[in-house]
Amino acid sequence: MxxxxxxxxxxxxxxxxxxxxxxxxxxxxxxxxxxxxxxxxxxxxxxxxxxxxxxxxxxxxxxxxxxxxxxxxxxxxxxxxxxxxxxxxxxxxxxxxxxxxxxxxxxxxxxxxxxxxxxxxxxxxxxxxxxxxxxxxxxxxxxxxxxxxxxxxxxxxxxxxxxxxxxxxxxxxxxxxxxxxxxxxxxxxxxxxxxxxxxxxxxxxxxxxxxxxxxxxxxxxxxxxxxxxxxxxxxxxxxxxxxxxxxxxxxLLEAERNALRLENEKLKTANESHIDTIQSITKKLNQKKKKVAKLQEASKIILSDRQKEVLANLGLCGAKKSYTEIAEAMHISVDGFQAHIYQIKKILNISGSAGKEQLIAYATENDLLQYATIECD
CATH class of the missing domain: 1.20.1070 (Rhopdopsin 7-helix transmembrane proteins)
Incomplete structure (x- = not known):
């Protein structure tokens, strides 16, 4: 039982x-x-x-x-x-x-x-x-x-x-x-x-x-x-x-939060570093621009009205006429015309036997023919 x-x-x-x-x-x-x-x-x-x-x-x-x-x-x-x-x-x-x-x-x-x-x-x-x-x-x-x-x-x-x-x-x-x-x-x-x-x-x-x-x-x-x-x-x-x-x-969530926080701090640090780099580059670029502007200003070619007239007449008629013919057309002496040419070459830093052709090219390229006072025909 x-x-x-x-x-x-x-x-x-x-x-x-x-x-x-x-x-x-x-x-x-x-x-x-x-x-x-x-x-x-x-x-x-x-x-x-x-x-x-x-x-x-x-x-x-x-x-x-x-x-x-x-x-x-x-x-x-x-x-x-x-x-x-x-x-x-x-x-x-x-x-x-x-x-x-x-x-x-x-x-x-x-x-x-x-x-x-x-x-x-x-x-x-x-x-x-x-x-x-x-x-x-x-x-x-x-x-x-x-x-x-x-x-x-x-x-x-x-x-x-x-x-x-x-x-x-x-x-x-x-x-x-x-x-x-x-x-x-x-x-x-x-x-x-x-x-x-x-x-x-x-x-x-x-x-x-x-x-x-x-x-x-x-x-x-x-x-x-x-x-x-x-x-x-x-x-x-x-x-x-x-x-x-x-x-x-x-x-796990705490670890993820800490990882995100560290990543955020890294991004902030990297961002700040990039901002500093950009600011530094911008500053250097501005300095370079200023230097270039100064150099451009310093290298700017300034011609007098008489020199523009001489250079324009040369550019217009230089291929067909001699210095003497251009000087007579301008009613100035040959010596005076050549003195102007000499000064213009010095300003433009032109030298050599091909100086006349360079002056003609410069006058044409820089739109100086408008200052011409004579006619070639």
């Missing part, structure tokens, strides 16, 4: 809890990609393993008339317990805290999930084969002997889980959770001890019915406390991940 109650309650509670955890995992997986999300999956599978194990046990005892002490059901229970331990071990690295990891977690982290499953399965398959081959047809070997396969790994997992939970809750300033964590460990130790203590030793101190009731209470209690602690850890995970996400977004 007690075995049916334990299997029924465990199956209902664990399967429903596993379904809820799976929905949470699916929802959170779409929102974020964190190691903690993987931890939700493994914890959910660990609880599901308890539920499916209890469900198969319940069906076997109620509808297929298996005895609760049947070796096949004991083998099945040991298998489920090992699978549960495997999933819990895989979930431990995802429990976030800033403290140093314990040795078990460091070992798990050295392997990939596939590698660790193969290693775990290989080791315990060999051990289980030896136990099954030894106990299957040997009626003298009690069921407690079969549970020896699972006892060491259950205690190791319980210790690692206690360490990681305490560190995680401490990291979240939830030290008041130490007591539930320690209670979970004690209940696991009691449940494990209940499996391996022979009934002959117990009968001297307590009735078998009370002993069975104690085993059921401890088994259900540590499962419920495990689910409770996981739920609290899950919500603290969610709160912490949202807080860390907000902080990371804030840090």
């Amino acid at each position: 007690y075995a049916h109650i334990e299997a029924t309650v465990t199956a209902i509670v664990c399967l429903l809890t596993a379904f809820v955890i799976q929905r949470i995992y699916d929802k959170e997986q779409k929102r974020q990609d964190l190691q903690t999300i993987t931890g939700i999956k493994w914890f959910g599978l660990a609880i599901f393993a308890w539920g499916i194990g209890a469900f198969v046990t319940l069906i076997s005892t109620k509808y297929f008339e298996f005895s609760a002490s049947s070796k096949w059901l004991i083998y099945w229970s040991v298998f489920i317990s090992l699978i549960n331990s495997l999933f819990i071990l895989l979930s431990l690295p995802s429990i976030e805290h800033q403290k140093e990891r314990n040795m078990i977690v460091r070992i798990v982290e050295r392997f990939s999930v596939k590698e660790f499953m193969m290693l775990f399965g290989g080791i315990f398959s060999m051990i289980a084969f030896v136990f099954i081959a030894t106990s299957y047809n040997n009626q003298e070997i009690s069921n407690t002997f079969i549970w020896l396969i699972d006892i060491p790994i259950s205690l190791v997992v319980a210790l690692a889980l206690l360490y990681e939970l305490n560190k995680a809750f401490s990291n979240r300033n939830m030290k008041f959770m130490y007591l539930p964590c320690f209670s979970l460990f004690i209940l696991i130790v009691i449940a494990v001890s209940h499996r391996i203590i022979p009934y002959e030793m117990v009968q001297e101190y307590i009735s078998l019915s009370n002993w069975s009731l104690l085993g059921i209470i401890t088994a259900l209690s540590f499962k419920f406390i495990f689910i409770l602690l996981f739920s609290i850890l899950l919500y603290s995970w969610k709160f912490l991940s949202e807080k860390e996400q907000q902080q990371s977004e804030f840090v």
Whole structure:
């Protein structure tokens, strides 16, 4: 009767809890990609393993008339317990805290999930084969002997889980959770001890019915406390991940703001530098313009009206007439005309044998023919 109650309650509670955890995992997986999300999956599978194990046990005892002490059901229970331990071990690295990891977690982290499953399965398959081959047809070997396969790994997992939970809750300033964590460990130790203590030793101190009731209470209690602690850890995970996400977004925005501010300062500095450069170039350009204007002013050719007249007459008639003919037409002496020509050449910086042609060209190009006073025809 007690075995049916334990299997029924465990199956209902664990399967429903596993379904809820799976929905949470699916929802959170779409929102974020964190190691903690993987931890939700493994914890959910660990609880599901308890539920499916209890469900198969319940069906076997109620509808297929298996005895609760049947070796096949004991083998099945040991298998489920090992699978549960495997999933819990895989979930431990995802429990976030800033403290140093314990040795078990460091070992798990050295392997990939596939590698660790193969290693775990290989080791315990060999051990289980030896136990099954030894106990299957040997009626003298009690069921407690079969549970020896699972006892060491259950205690190791319980210790690692206690360490990681305490560190995680401490990291979240939830030290008041130490007591539930320690209670979970004690209940696991009691449940494990209940499996391996022979009934002959117990009968001297307590009735078998009370002993069975104690085993059921401890088994259900540590499962419920495990689910409770996981739920609290899950919500603290969610709160912490949202807080860390907000902080990371804030840090990212702050970094972008600082980068934009630095870029703005660089642009301002570059702009000021460009403005200074432009102002300096403008100033130099203005200075150059002034110098050019001065040079142009200094180099400007100023001819007197008489010189313009002489140069215009030369430009108009120089190709056809000699200096003497042009001087006679102007009613001035040849010496006077040549003196004017000499002064004009000096002003225009003209020299050489081709001076006459240069003077004619200058008069034509600079529109001085308007000052001519004679006619060539």
